[in-house]
Amino acid sequence: QVQLVESGGVLVKPGGSLRLSCAASGFTFRDYYMTWIRQAPGKGLEWVSYISGSDGTLYYADSVRGRFTISRDNAKNSLFLQMNSLRAEDTAVYYCARGPPNYSGYDATIDHWGQGTLVTVSS
Amino acid sequence: QSVLTQPPSASGTPGQRVTISCSGSSSNIGSHYVYWYQQLPGTAPQLLIYKNNQRPSRVPDRFSGSKSGTSASLAISGLRSEDEADYYCAAWDDSLTVLFGGGTKLTVL
Numbered sequence: 001q002v003q004l005v006e007s008g009g010v011l012v013k014p015g016g017s018l019r020l021s022c023a024a025s026g027f028t029f030r031d032y033y034m035t036w037i038r039q040a041p042g043k044g045l046e047w048v049s050y051i052s053g054s055d056g057t058l059y060y061a062d063s064v065r066g067r068f069t070i071s072r073d074n075a076k077n078s079l080f081l082q083m084n085s086l087r088a089e090d091t092a093v094y095y096c097a098r099g100p101p102n103y104s105g106y107d108a109t110i111d112h113w114g115q116g117t118l119v120t121v122s123s
Numbered sequence: 124q125s126v127l128t129q130p131p132s133a134s135g136t137p138g139q140r141v142t143i144s145c146s147g148s149s150s151n152i153g154s155h156y157v158y159w160y161q162q163l164p165g166t167a168p169q170l171l172i173y174k175n176n177q178r179p180s181r182v183p184d185r186f187s188g189s190k191s192g193t194s195a196s197l198a199i200s201g202l203r204s205e206d207e208a209d210y211y212c213a214a215w216d217d218s219l220t221v222l223f224g225g226g227t228k229l230t231v232l
């Protein structure tokens with residue numbers, strides 16, 4: 001079955017950097033878009049970024065563009081989120097999730113989610 | 124403040140039918156599919172409805188989605204206590220971002 005396991009969430013100071021990882025299993029990783037979605041404590045969902053499975057297409061939310069970088073290693077079935085210039089408002093649970101198959105167009109079907117990793121930005 | 128607008132709360136009694144609305148604009152709901160996600164207390168979200176009105180096989184047919192113009196709705200019939208959760212709509216926007224609604228907390232009275 002599909003499994004997504006995030007890691008890397010910690011307490012970090014404002015202005016600091018952090019790299020989140022997501023280990024995927026149970027499906028052909030390179031065939032799917034992958035995405036990061038976050039949820040601040042007690043708040044709603046906020047989409048962060050999408051990456052295609054093979055052609056390098058990237059999408060970012062305005063709130064993180066220029067500070068966060070999404071990447072993947074298809075050989076290791078892993079997804080990453082490099083987070084720089086962190087702010088207090090980046091504090092959230094970050095979910096790794098599977099998007100649609102490659103070449104699906106603008107499809108926001110997110111059918112499998114990890115359990116999330118907590119990032120806290122505070123001095 | 125979310126670009127997709129949902130009521131913050133909804134409620135119903137067991138067996139009732141409830142609907143949750145999601146309002147957007149021509150650049151998102153008006154020109155892209157709508158998706159619905161359910162988040163049970165203390166758990167990760169899960170896909171409930173995709174491409175306006177399609178249900179994953181594990182989702183009971185008590186749940187249905189619809190879209191008209193720049194608005195969409197999620198309907199839950201035969202309401203059950205286990206349906207108590209937060210519900211989010213989502214859609215692509217022409218700005219090449221994915222938007223989520225602010226979420227609706229459903230209470231089963």
